[in-house]
Amino acid sequence: MDDAASRGRPGRARSPLDRIFVDGAWREGRARRRPDHNPYNGEVIAEIAQADAADLDAAYAAASRAQKDWAARLPRERAAIMSKAAAVMEARREEIIDWLIEESGSTRLKATLEWTAVQGGMLEAAALPHMVEGRIPPPTFPGKAARVLRKPVGVVGVISPWNWPLQLSNRSVAPALAVGNAVVLKPASDTPVTGGLLLASIFEEAGLPAGVLNVVPGPGSEIGDAFIAHPAPRVISFTGSTEVGRGVARKVADAEIIKQLELELGGNSPLVVLADADLDYAVEAAAWGKFLHQGQICMIANRLVVEDAIYEDFVERFAAKVRTLGVGDPARSSTFIGPIINDSQLESIRKTIEAARADGLREVVGGDAEGRVLPPHVFADVPEDHRELAQSEIFGPVAPIIRARDEADALRIANATDRGLSAAVFTRDVERGVRFAEQIESGMAHVNDQPVNDLPFNPFGGEKNSGLGRFNGAWAVEAFTTDQWITVQREPRSFPFAAEQETGEAASAGG
Structure with a gap:
């Protein structure tokens, strides 16, 4: 097959990225191949092999075999x-x-940021093997020693x-x-x-032993339940x-063998601008933090x-900044807002915009989509309880601005979400900000x-309905290791069989 995935990128002989990766081998999946589209122009950039349940079993079996030696x-x-x-x-x-530009619709800026984050994650991981440490608890009985192995x-x-496939x-x-x-x-x-096969190729080139990493592309509707319920993963x-x-949590709970669950879920992150803020700086940061990768980021x-005291001034300056953002081809270095990932996601964002317009919200910046490229939208005077704009994760280039009376009201609004x-x-x-x-x-x-x-080395994760657990550094070590308590009785201890002694005494008295 002469496509980008089977060739690797131009000028480089690479792994056949159109296949699944199991037990150190690039294999044809048993399920039908699926086209992989460029979200900007719709072109098919590869036909990707898909795994079925048998492929999944093979992947978990390979992982189980390889893990102990690793x-x-x-x-x-x-x-x-x-x-x-x-x-x-x-x-x-x-x-x-x-690859990040072509497959995930990343702008060149975002793709570069993601590459930087992933390489940083690799370097972080190089330190983690030396952070797996046990403990020696104090003794509780004479002659007993204990240790806790990690x-x-x-x-x-x-x-x-x-959305950030390689990094996440x-x-x-x-x-x-x-x-x-x-x-x-x-x-x-x-x-x-970018979410898996490229990562397998990178680790393969780095010398990771066969079976230690396996990648199984496949629709969740076909292998998702089996992936979670399989007895191999802990x-x-x-x-x-x-x-x-x-749904993942429910399937984990129903699995034959209960597993530990690490969840990083959706967000509804507030960006609060208090009246004493540096307004120009806040506008710059807000535009970046709202529209990076078309708003398709969980922590956006x-x-x-x-x-209230600076509300109208902020709206005016923010709208002016947003109108300057480059929109279009993600491969151009001047583009800040590229394509939405697929038609289903684009339609969902359009419905959000239509709901805002139907409710008469003030549309400060807008425009029509060209293909999957949706220009940035800004709505002002958004009610804090508006279902689509204030109480849902938008996951697109739509910015709702909510007015707060004062600092206390801003804090209340910030926390008025289940995420x-x-x-x-x-x-x-700064100290006010910290408080x-x-x-x-x-x-x-x-x-x-x-x-x-x-x-790296800073805890990443959420509260409420935004997830369980933390990523990075010591928190990652905690997530992917377990404790085993081992004791050694170095000298005999006495075992007080009090109940048996009493029973024996009673029997003698009765005889």
Whole structure:
């Protein structure tokens, strides 16, 4: 087959990225191939092999076989492969960025940011093998010694989304591998290459042993339930919408073998601008934090909450900034807003815009889509309880601006959601900002920065319906390892069989 995935990128002989990757081999999947589309122009860039239930069984079996030998490797050996993967990322930088543009609709800016994040995640993972440490608890009985071993869980199942596909796969895959697990990865159907197959190619080139990482593209409707319920994985790491995450949690609960669940789910992040903020700076940050990657980010600024004293000034300046954003071909370096990932997602955003217009909300910036490229939309005077714009995750280039009476009202509005992933607050008084951030019900909160932040060795995760657990650094070690308590009785201990002694005495007395 002469397509981009089977050739690798121009000028490079690479792995056949149109196949599934199981037990160190690139295989034809048993299910029918699926076209992989460029979301900007609709072109088919590859025909991707799809896994069925038998392929999934083979992937989990390979992972189970390979894991023990991989875990037995010295920490420095696993660290060396993570470092080599980072070097492969560097050598293949332009290829990887091109794939992110072509398959996920990333602008060149966003694709470069994602490449940077993934390479940083590889380098972070190189440190994690040396962070797996046990404990020696104090003795509780004479002559008894105890130790707590920190061990890999075994096999990890990873389900990743399409919006930052390489990063949101790698932030589970690399740490899980680094601490001694084997992984089976199911990338999103819209991004099978950048969400998984490309990652398999990178780790293959870095020297990862066969079977330690397996990638099985396939529709969730066909292999999703089996992926979660399979007895092999001890941890399921899922990143996606809150609604789908609920379903994953139910399937984990119903599985024959109960598993640990790591969930990073949807957000409804507030970006709060207090009256004393540097307004021009807040506008710049808000435009970046709302429209990066067309707003298709879980921690994007979903709501802009602005204090009354500066509200109209902010709306005017923000609208002016948004009108300058480059829109169109994601391959152009001047483009900031590229295509929506698929027609279904585009239609969902259109319905949100139509609902806002039907409710008479003030549309400050708008426009019509060209193909899948939807220009940025800004609505002012949005009620805090508006279902589509204030209480739902928009996941598109639509910015609702909500007026707050004062700081207390802004905090109340910020917390008036069942989600709690990320948040931001802008003020010239840093300590005021910190006090405000501490009261926001979210896993992450940023003072004088927009909410799209994910840094190695810093905890990433949400509260309320935005998920369970944390990614990165020590939190990733915690997620993908388990404790085993071992005791050694170094000298005999006495066992007080009091009940048996009493029974024997009673029998003697009766005789």
